[in-house]
Amino acid sequence: MLRRLTNAARALTRTAVRGARLLLPVAAMIGCLMLLQAHVALPxxxxxxxxxxxxxxxxxxxxxxxxxxxxxxxxxxxxxxxxxxxxxxxxxxxxxxx
Missing domain, CATH: 1.20.5 (Single alpha-helices involved in coiled-coils or other helix-helix interfaces)
Known part of the structure; x- marks a missing residue:
């Protein structure tokens, strides 16, 4: 039973890391675009x-x-x-x- 929980925890951690690898660049891009829009007049x-x-x-x-x-x-x-x-x-x- 303990081994199943450990495997489940590893799978959850892997999923969280993969999600972060996908979401962090998108969040950084959105943040940079917001900063750019605040300082530059975009068409x-x-x-x-x-x-x-x-x-x-x-x-x-x-x-x-x-x-x-x-x-x-x-x-x-x-x-x-x-x-x-x-x-x-x-x-x-x-x-x-x-």
Whole structure:
């Protein structure tokens, strides 16, 4: 009976830690956005639509290209790190970087 309680307590602790890992960054982001909004005049939604609508097509294409390169680099770094830490995963690295 005591062992079941110990396992249940561990499971509850793990769940609480996972929840904190998910909620703390979101709470920090919300707090930072609230501080930013208090100190900087942010555009309202119609102004934001107007600003985004004024962007040229080449600016959107450049932003999409930069975003794609950024995600590719992040994936390549992650795969490289896995390949270093897990030597059996080298095929995954070759496939991801091809």
């Amino acid at each position: 309202d939604l119609p102004q934001l639509r107007s600003i985004l609508g004024d962007l040229a097509g080449w600016q959107w294409a450049g932003a999409l290209l930069a975003t794609g390169i950024s995600f590719w680099a992040l994936g390549a770094m992650t795969v490289s790190r896995i390949a270093i830490l897990e030597p059996g995963w080298t095929g995954l690295r070759r496939a991801a970087l091809a």
